[in-house]
Amino acid sequence: MNKQTVLYPKHQQMGAKLVPFGGWDMPLHYGSQLQEHHQVRQDAGMFDVSHMTVVDLQGPGVKSYLRHLLANDVDRLKNEGKALYSCMLNEQGGVVDDLIVYYLSEEWFRMVVNAATTDKDLAWMEKQSAGFELKITPRRDLAMVAVQGPNAKSKTLPLLSEKLQQAGELKPFNALADGDWFVASTGYTGEDGFEIMVPGDQAADFWQALSDAGVAPCGLGARDTLRLEAGMNLYGTDMDEQISPLEAGLAWTVAWEPEERQFIGRGPLEAQRKDPQKKKFVGLVLTGRGVLRNHLKLFNGEQEIGEITSGGFSPTLERSIAFARVSPDVGERCEVEIRGKRIPAQVVKPPFARQGKAVLAL
Amino acid sequence: MSNAPTDRRYAKSHEWIKDEGDGSLTIGITDHAQELLGDLVFVDLPEVGQSLDAGGDCAVVESVKAASDVYSPVSGEVIAINEALDGAPETINEDAFGEGWMFKVKASDMAELDGLLDAEGYDALVAEEE
Numbered sequence: 001m002n003k004q005t006v007l008y009p010k011h012q013q014m015g016a017k018l019v020p021f022g023g024w025d026m027p028l029h030y031g032s033q034l035q036e037h038h039q040v041r042q043d044a045g046m047f048d049v050s051h052m053t054v055v056d057l058q059g060p061g062v063k064s065y066l067r068h069l070l071a072n073d074v075d076r077l078k079n080e081g082k083a084l085y086s087c088m089l090n091e092q093g094g095v096v097d098d099l100i101v102y103y104l105s106e107e108w109f110r111m112v113v114n115a116a117t118t119d120k121d122l123a124w125m126e127k128q129s130a131g132f133e134l135k136i137t138p139r140r141d142l143a144m145v146a147v148q149g150p151n152a153k154s155k156t157l158p159l160l161s162e163k164l165q166q167a168g169e170l171k172p173f174n175a176l177a178d179g180d181w182f183v184a185s186t187g188y189t190g191e192d193g194f195e196i197m198v199p200g201d202q203a204a205d206f207w208q209a210l211s212d213a214g215v216a217p218c219g220l221g222a223r224d225t226l227r228l229e230a231g232m233n234l235y236g237t238d239m240d241e242q243i244s245p246l247e248a249g250l251a252w253t254v255a256w257e258p259e260e261r262q263f264i265g266r267g268p269l270e271a272q273r274k275d276p277q278k279k280k281f282v283g284l285v286l287t288g289r290g291v292l293r294n295h296l297k298l299f300n301g302e303q304e305i306g307e308i309t310s311g312g313f314s315p316t317l318e319r320s321i322a323f324a325r326v327s328p329d330v331g332e333r334c335e336v337e338i339r340g341k342r343i344p345a346q347v348v349k350p351p352f353a354r355q356g357k358a359v360l361a362l
Numbered sequence: 363m364s365n366a367p368t369d370r371r372y373a374k375s376h377e378w379i380k381d382e383g384d385g386s387l388t389i390g391i392t393d394h395a396q397e398l399l400g401d402l403v404f405v406d407l408p409e410v411g412q413s414l415d416a417g418g419d420c421a422v423v424e425s426v427k428a429a430s431d432v433y434s435p436v437s438g439e440v441i442a443i444n445e446a447l448d449g450a451p452e453t454i455n456e457d458a459f460g461e462g463w464m465f466k467v468k469a470s471d472m473a474e475l476d477g478l479l480d481a482e483g484y485d486a487l488v489a490e491e492e
Contacts, residue, residue: 028400029400032400032401033400033401033426033427034401034403034426034452221400221426221427225426289404289406290404290406290424291403291404291424291429293428293429312426313403313404313424313426320403320404339422
């Protein structure tokens with residue numbers, strides 16, 4: 001039996017096609033995934049992301065704990081509400097999960113972790129907390145709604161408390177709290193917008209108010225094509241416990257300085273950093289006909305050079321795009337094997353589209 | 363619920379096939395099939411002149427979600443393809459039984475049609491799946 005978010009009755013009422021995802025029954029789309037995608041690029045759409053888990057970390061040891069736990073360095077966070085994207089690694093340098101961590105005070109940080117990984121994340125975090133003085137509290141009482149698109153903020157702000165209306169001034173990757181409401185200028189689409197934590201018992205009314213304000217409900221299908229276009233990784237697909245951030249295009253999230261900070265996985269990562277054979281993580285645009293899919297093999301002549309990690313159709317580019325992990329000597333072009341045929345593709349640097357537009361010159 | 367037109371036959375793999383009365387048969391996928399697939403973004407059709415075996419895969423439809431093979435309900439030779447689908451695969455979502463047709467064949471054995479479902483039989487199959 002899958003879990004349901006507090007917004008499940010709203011999804012049913014709004015005609016969602018519900019599918020199992022990470023142990024939850026979640027909306028795939030509400031009619032047309034393509035229309036929802038365009039709605040977010042051109043206007044405003046909302047996603048129920050309550051299946052993800054908010055975790056509060058509180059105590060005098062919290063900062064030193066997180067500097068040990070995470071590959072990025074929370075010491076970079078100095079202002080209340082400031083957010084940081086990071087990987088949480090295992091001892092081998094593989095990715096346990098990717099997450100966002102918010103600074104609320106010197107003794108209070110807040111994390112948002114993936115749905116399917118929540119149980120193992122919490123177990124890992126508890127295990128690593130030995131010797132640090134802090135309390136780890138999953139906030140199951142909070143729902144979470146992402147409102148994304150060029151008109152997302154203007155449609156959302158009038159529905160918020162007076163204090164939270166100042167969220168209109170937030171710079172990217174910053175958040176503002178009012179009681180249990182928490183508004184962050186973050187997202188997973190490459191568009192302007194908010195991710196909003198809301199007390200569970202107020203979530204359905206808030207969702208309805210957003211809908212009444214002209215924000216279209218959007219499902220996981222559009223969420224996936226939007227994040228792919230925006231060049232954002234998906235845990236479990238683009239990286240997992242066997243893959244380090246250095247082979248998943250996430251080297252920019254590893255804080256190597258200061259050198260004496262011994263975060264979990266640092267040793268193997270340092271060794272891999274110097275390895276000329278380590279794989280590259282690139283974008284692909286299919287120039288021939290077809291659709292790129294996860295796990296398709298890539299070739300340079302007869303030599304197999306890698307595999308697609310996430311592939312699909314880009315509604316903004318009207319072409320098929322993908323992320324791929326390839327050998328370091330990859331050139332500007334390669335071939336993808338689709339149903340026994342070799343189809344040409346161009347190797348590019350993501351993102352593919354942001355803020356309503358294609359960002360690649362094709 | 364389904365509403366398969368009664369002027370044609372159906373394969374269990376969700377293709378429809380219509381006898382045009384001039385020796386040609388038009389083939390497409392059903393409205394139920396397009397609904398299961400979601401928004402279509404790519405269609406790969408057979409080539410004119412290609413010979414097909416009943417039950418053999420001969421085309422591919424790809425949606426935002428996944429790729430799906432299309433099987434020829436009968437044996438025969440491809441005599442026309444719906445080239446308009448190349449730039450507008452969504453036509454199948456909008457009108458699976460009409461403008462969204464995929465290809466036409468000249469059947470080698472019209473009796474193969476008798477082994478296919480009629481509209482009532484197809485509707486029952488869909489009802490069973492749901």
